[in-house]
Amino acid sequence: MEDKPLNLTEYGATAQPVVNGLALARVVATSHDHYLIMTETGQLAATLSGRLMNLATTATDWPTVGDWVQVRLPDNPADGAVIERLAARQTVFTRKVAGRRSSEQLVAANIDTLLLCMALDANFNLRRLERYLAVAAASGAKAVIVLTKADQTTTLPEQLTAVASVAGTTPVVVCDATQPAGLSELTALMRPRLTYAFLGSSGVGKSTLINRLAGSDALATQAVRAADAHGRHTTTARQLLRLPNGSLVIDTPGMRELGVIDADVDASFADIQALAQHCKFRDCTHHTEPGCAVQAAVASGELTAARLASYQSLKAEQAVNLALRGKARENAKIARMFGSKKQMKTMMQAARHRRR
Known part of the structure; x- marks a missing residue:
């Protein structure tokens, strides 16, 4: 990722009002409650203000990768910035957290195009693709189906026919990261200043694709298990990268489970x-x-x-x-209002007692 000053329009910024004393920034990486932001003066570490933390009640109230925020810049860059305000999102991709909990997890925001990745090896699964398409349809972003690992299939025509049966009008591109021109269909659709999020289960080759697009090993990768073609969750923290052609890409952790909440x-x-x-x-x-x-x-x-x-x-x-x-x-x-249901009931009982 870049650490030199640049115009934030290179990161997709559009004209928007900023409160006096604050500066515009985009979140380019998150890890728990720590953030890395891109400002006009370069990258800075950032934390949330107390006000923003107090106002947050659900996962969607917290910043995520791709968000535009207004920050208070430090006098000393080593001290880090403070995120004071979260701008309205143009698009947002969420999922239900894995397991039985009903909590919602933010994946990425302000995405122009979701690249729904599915490998053409043993990972090929139409039912999973249908799930991704339903969630993508509710995100507000465009969707493109990216079929990876074309070198590992001997039934490509049949697989393309199967994908077409569920894709509807969603474009489909085929990638082979082992060939010099194997990403030509993908690179042809990516444009400067637009944000693309790579989504897919672990082991489909998202990080490999991004490394090829970046022309470097920007992201760590691991081999997948031969038994089931699943990966080892190499990507553990979401991050936004700027490619040599000016496109912006977000890599996301491999998803073994994509629970649907906001889905069309x-x-x-x-x-x-x-x-x-x-x-x-x-x-x-x-x-x-x-x-x-x-x-x-x-x-x-x-x-x-x-x-x-x-x-x-x-x-x-x-x-x-x-x-x-x-x-x-x-x-x-x-x-947030009472501390717990028990405390709420206690306060309601006290209020009824005072009215008698």
Whole structure:
């Protein structure tokens, strides 16, 4: 990453009001509650102000890689900057944290294009790709499907046909990092000052692609396991890099699990939505209702049972996670106002006692 002064328009900055005494900066790396920001004078370490920490109640209230922030610059650069304000996001990519918790995790913000990476080896999985497309559709960013490791497949035409069956209008590019011109399709679509986030499960080769695009080993990589083509979570902290062609890229940790909360499932299953327009009942769930056009399409072979099952599974998962997130936000609000539910009940009982 760069550490020399430069115009922040090179990092995608657009005109926006800045409070007197503060400076504009972009978050280029995060690790827990520590931040690295790019300012007009170069890179600085940064921490959150007490005010910002007190106002934050959910994960989305904290800065993440790609965010634009307003900071108080130090007199001595060694002291680090203080992040005072978080600018409104143009786009944001989130996921549910792994496991049973309903918490939401910020992945990256202000992304122009999400590059959804899937390897053409044993990692190839259409159901996972459908999940990524649903989350990408809700992010506000454009999406491009990036098929990696083309050197490790002998069935590329069949795989491209399978991807086309779920991609809809989303562009698809194929990459082979072992060949000199193996990234030509990818580099042709990347533009200066625009931000691209590489997303994909561990082992699909995101860091390898970025290193090739950067022309250096900017990111560490590890070999994947031969047994299942999964990686070892090489990338543990998100970071934003500026490529030689002026494009901005964000590498993200490999995701074994991508829980859906903010997802546009209907948009990524436009084929099922089109069929549903002909169902007998407007609220048809496409299970056992009579006159279901979607089930009829499955019976005729127009739609695969696996794709319908994926759609129904994602819709059900999203409904559960949205309900859990609502409860989590309510609990966070109670904790902020009263400390705990027990303390809230105690204060309410005291208030009722005073009114008697």
